[in-house]
Amino acid sequence: MPVLTILYACLFYAAAAVLAAGLAWKIAEYARAPAPLKIPTTPAPATQAGVVGRMAREVVLFESLFRANKWIWLFGWVFHVALLLVLVRHLRYFTDPVWGVVAIAQPFGIYAGLAMLAGLAGLWARRFLVERIRYISTYSDHLMLALLAAIAATGLAMKYVAHTDIVSVKAFMLGLMAFDWQPLPADPVLLVHLALVALLMAVFPASKLLHAPGVFFSPTRNQADDSRERRHVTA
Amino acid sequence: MAAATVQAPPLREYPVIPILAPDAMAGSKPYPATEKMNEALGFPGKLVDGWQEKAVLKIGELVAKNRGLRVFLDACVHCGACTDKCHYFLGTGDPKNMPVARQDLFRKVYRRYFTLSGKLVPKLVGAEDLTESVLEDWTKYFNQCSECRRCSVYCPYGIDTAEITMAAKEVMDSIGVGQKYTNEIIGKVHKIGNNLGLPGPALKNTLETLEEEVKEETGLDVRFPLDEKGAEVLVVVPSADFFAEPHVFSLVGYAKVFHAAGIRWTLSSHASEAANFGVFIGSQDQMKAIAGRVREASLELGVRRIVVGECGHAWRVAYSFWNTLIGPFDYLDARYPVPQHICELTYDLIQRGAIAFDREKNDAHVVTFHDSCNVARASGMGGIPRGQFIIPRAVIRAAANRFHDMAPETINEHTFCCGGGGGLLTDELLDLRVKGALPRMEALQKVVDEHGVNFMATICAICKAQFAKVLPYYKFDMGMIGGVHQLVSNAIRLGRND
Secondary structure, eight states: OOHHHHHHHHHHHHHHHHHHHHHHHHHHHHHHSOOOSOOOOSSOOSSHHHHHHHHHIIIIIOHHHHHHOHHHHHHHHHHHHHHHHHHHHHGGGTOSSOOHHHHHHHHHHHHHHHHHHHHHHHHHHHHHHSHHHHHHOOHHHHHHHHHHHHHHHHHHHHHHTSOOOHHHHHHHHHHHHHTOOOOOOOOHHHHHHHHHHHHHHHHGGGSGGGHHHHHHHOHHHHSOSOTTTSOOOOO | OOOSOOOOOOOOSSOOOOOOOTTTTTTOOOOBOOHHHHHHTTSOSSOOTTHHHHHHHHHHHHHHHOHHHHHHHHHOOOOOTTTTTOHHHHHHOOGGGSHHHHHHHHHHHHHHHHOHHHHHOHHHHTOOOOOHHHHHHHHHHTTSOOOOOHHHHHOTTOOOHHHHHHHHHHHHHHTTOOBHHHHHHHHHHHHHSSTTOOOHHHHHHHHHHHHHHHHHHHSSOOOOOBSOTTOSEEEEOOGGGGTSTTHHHHHHHHHHHHHHHTOOEEBOSTTOOOOOTTTTTTOHHHHHHHHHHHHHHHHHHTOSEEEEOSOHHHHHIIIIIHHHHHOOOTTSOTTSOSSEEHHHHHHHHHHTTSSOBOGGGGTTOOEEEOOOHHHHHHOOOTTSTTHHHHHHHHHHHHHOSOBOOOOGGGSGGGOOOOSOTTTOOSGGGHHHHHHHTHHHHHHHHHHHHHHOOOEEEESOHHHHHHHHHHGGGGTOOGGGEEEHHHHHHHHBOOOSOO
16 A cells, blocks of 8 residues: 555545544534524514524525625625535545436536636635725635635646546545545645645634534524514523 | 814715725723722722733633624634624724724634634734733724624624624623723612613602693693503603603603503603613623613512613613513513513504694604614514514604605615714714714715705614714704604694593
């Protein structure tokens, strides 16, 4: 077994463990902390079903962001939807046989890769061009964009510039999941791509990427406007 | 200490987002509370020894007991959606008045002491030690937030800067850095029963004088009862309603509504204050103690209903928090919402035809309505969707013929704060208050120009006091501001129940 394969196998196990444990820890923290008072941002739905609808619009359409700023919404929404499609496309490396929906998503996934990069470029440009956003940007904001852009760029490079042996990559991934390691091609672009993905997984629970689970726990969005009808008490 | 000059920015026809003016408001800071004021609320009198450690411990305590705070501190991605939403930023250009930047004053400390990345690589993630200069920034910029929640409407994760401002104030109070205006007033409520420190006998006199004045005006015995056992409705109003103008005109309006509808009501000298400044300093204990007086009074007087007067943050506390803090209200009449807003009550009577108006009596007024932030974004009315926007407007339209809304992006949930909310309604912050009113003043100017609006109705005592003070800085007549029930008072038909 090549050293490289062992190294990357360990890297991915470690990254997956950090991601899973870190997220579970943070989610448990959010779930455990009480919400002492009713603070939905009103107008808010009066029922739980309404709250589910509000949250769905927030998560799927970025409703509040749309009302706030059309440019950020455009770049942000395009990036996230594209990322979702790209992830779906990548499921082909983890499933055998490949699921029907994943097969259908394949051509869209490629365009999504480009759209993802475009969305990131737009968001990043704002960090330089808009004075207010330049002021609030930290190094980590830039690095996070750089990380995502580099992942997208190396992925696209393997599609359009230097093909890698994707059959072996798939064997490696399936092997990882079955604890039956298969050799990983020593292709530099692929190695960079995978290392960056592992890095992203590892920093996820310790970074602003916590907005993903966080939004579901946000009391201004997930509480119903029923404070007079239902007495809200936390232990 | 206080800003030396008060400068109103020019009104623009097409408002644009300001260019950043770093430290433009670095001189704006409220007076600190005295030792006595802090101690009266159970806070340390002055800055405690080892304040850094104690403040950090307090932050840990707060994030552990408040899910919202924890999520808000973790979830921000610095997208910038909120950066142009705060009226104080729009009026001052000071970048620390951008909601995200204000939050970051707190978040950077949280990151430094409570997150892995902040502990390991503080510079990278913008984490910072809690130093004296950070605390100094807190005393300035968390007193430049009116907790109006406008930014939370637009945040993709619903991050509410008000919650972070409240947390910062809790931390500051816990180490002996209290704000004079709020802490002094809370002390008065505990001691005397209301924000203005108006004792029972003075209250009684005031109400008797009002009865005489209304008798002179109408020839009718419209009553202003105080501490009347057996009344059906306890009315809790902001204490400014007792004598400040234009507030008192609305109190007269409430009295006329009860008179016309034949409902027996009473005020209480024990709970002579609807306002609850406990919310401004984020203290649930204070909120509960202040609200507790209302429960006590309602039990003591044996009323069946509780109605709240025109006061924005009071309505938030009453509508959203009372049930949690001082409920359950199973001893009250279940056929009415508890608590009920005076606008809900009046609206209900209008719907049922129990009261009627001579609208033309308000024809001298071309009216617009300023949605108060706590009513708009932190409460509801009438149990109907968007009731908090519909009902006050419906009451105005029932009482007045001429009504024009301001631009849609400045009303309803998008409304701009008056500039004086959140415990900032104090003279040493006047420059900030004037500048913070800019977005509202620009929207007002538009309807003044287009429709000849000469009366801005609102249902908040702070809004009324704030506008009465700042309108002249923008060349408006201070008499333009008034209450919804002031219009009701002008036009309601009386004489049915005397």
